[in-house]
Amino acid sequence: MAGNANVVTIEEIRKNEEVQAFISKANEFLSQLGYTEHGFRHASLVADIAGNVLERLQYPEQSIRLAGIAGYMHDIGNVIGRRDHGVASAILAHNILRNLGMPTEDIAEVMGAVGSHEEELGEPVSVVSAAVILADKSDVHKSRVRNPDPLKFDIHDRVNFASQYSFLRVDGEQKTISLEVEIDTKQSSVMEYFEIFLPRMIMSRRAAEFLGCRFHLIINKNRLF
Numbered sequence: 725m726a727g728n729a730n731v732v733t734i735e736e737i738r739k740n741e742e743v744q745a746f747i748s749k750a751n752e753f754l755s756q757l758g759y760t761e762h763g764f765r766h767a768s769l770v771a772d773i774a775g776n777v778l779e780r781l782q783y784p785e786q787s788i789r790l791a792g793i794a795g796y797m798h799d800i801g802n803v804i805g806r807r808d809h810g811v812a813s814a815i816l817a818h819n820i821l822r823n824l825g826m827p828t829e830d831i832a833e834v835m836g837a838v839g840s841h842e843e844e845l846g847e848p849v850s851v852v853s854a855a856v857i858l859a860d861k862s863d864v865h866k867s868r869v870r871n872p873d874p875l876k877f878d879i880h881d882r883v884n885f886a887s888q889y890s891f892l893r894v895d896g897e898q899k900t901i902s903l904e905v906e907i908d909t910k911q912s913s914v915m916e917y918f919e920i921f922l923p924r925m926i927m928s929r930r931a932a933e934f935l936g937c938r939f940h941l942i943i944n945k946n947r948l949f
């Protein structure tokens with residue numbers, strides 16, 4: 725691709741046939757496994773939030789654009805399998821971005837961010853990666869629940885179903901990043917939220933610190949940390 729490297733935009737990624745097919749199939753496969761929504765809604769939201777986080781903190785345009793692209797592609801590897809899907813996403817992204825003519829260093833940046841977004845293993849490796857982690861972990865919402873029978877809800881379904889609102893607030897001046905969540909405690913307890921979200925919150929805190937910010941979790945207007 726030397727000599728004709730392109731500036732690849734998020735719009736190109738959104739309308740790319742392979743990206744669309746992989747997201748759509750991955751979402752279908754995860755549905756079979758009983759997972760919450762991981763489709764176009766989740767991809768778009770993570771792309772937007774990841775870009776916004778870096779924009780708010782006044783990072784360069786280049787990082788903002790790559791965070792959006794990495795955010796959009798971070799879960800495409802679920803089309804291969806749930807396990808190590810971050811690594812699979814990175815390898816699939818490599819091929820797609822190369823075909824679009826993205827400069828190799830930018831592809832490497834996206835691959836690092838996409839491959840490092842998962843819980844337990846995921847540690848921020850760059851500014852773009854930190855933004856994708858924060859965006860991905862903040863997406864908790866009742867619209868993600870696909871199980872039609874509330875009696876068969878598992879803990880993930882209950883916690884997502886109970887989440888009426890979630891918003892990642894970035895304060896560039898105070899250098900704080902706060903996840904604000906509104907939970908209907910009739911549907912799920914705050915304890916349950918913690919049970920499944922503690923690893924995600926730890927990752928979010930590390931990601932915020934990577935960006936030179938403090939991380940706060942605010943549930944039903946109470947700041948928990």
Ligand SMILES: [Fe+2]
Nearest residue numbers: 798799841842
């Ligand atoms: Fe993921």
Ligand SMILES: [Fe+2]
Nearest residue numbers: 766798799860
């Ligand atoms: Fe995700």
